């Protein structure tokens with residue numbers, strides 16, 4: 001049986017909830033991605049033009065990720081979950097991915113958002129796999145999606 005990892009970033013809990021349900025539904029390990037400097041609630045208040053999340057995006061700042069998965073080689077399928085930020089994956093998530101070796105692995109991307117679809121998220125994420133691995137699928141997940149729907153998507157990858 002293939003070994004699955006769900007690695008997620010979540011600023012306000014929506015993606016976290018989906019990621020936890022996904023991991024449970026497909027018997028995957030779960031890992032929370034965090035920036036080196038954790039976000040406060042004020043940092044991710046995107047309605048405030050001066051909030052950290054907006055400054056980082058509009059000033060094209062790098063957002064280093066904390067930590068690394070030591071037993072990454074054990075996984076066959078890695079699922080990255082995140083909120084859509086400015087139409088794609090938050091910088092911290094792609095930076096976290098880039099720390100790992102995706103040789104021989106399949107990757108799935110899932111996201112929550114208010115209205116954005118996945119769009120070019122996968123295309124923009126791909127360079128961070130450093131030419132290795134394969135993005136087998138990407139999907140917007142809704143909190144109201146059933147565990148069965150979520151598990152079916154994972155199994156389709």
Ligand SMILES: Cc1cc2nc3c(=O)[nH]c(=O)nc-3n(C[C@H](O)[C@H](O)[C@H](O)COP(=O)(O)O)c2cc1C
Nearest residue numbers: 010011012013014015083085086087113114115116
């Ligand atoms: C900095 C920032 C940028 C966002 N950009 C978008 C966006 O481009 N499109 C969208 O539909 N939602 C956007 N959102 C809303 C989140 O994607 C949405 O609320 C998500 O479900 C939150 O997930 P979380 O609770 O796991 O952080 C943004 C939120 C933040 C904080």
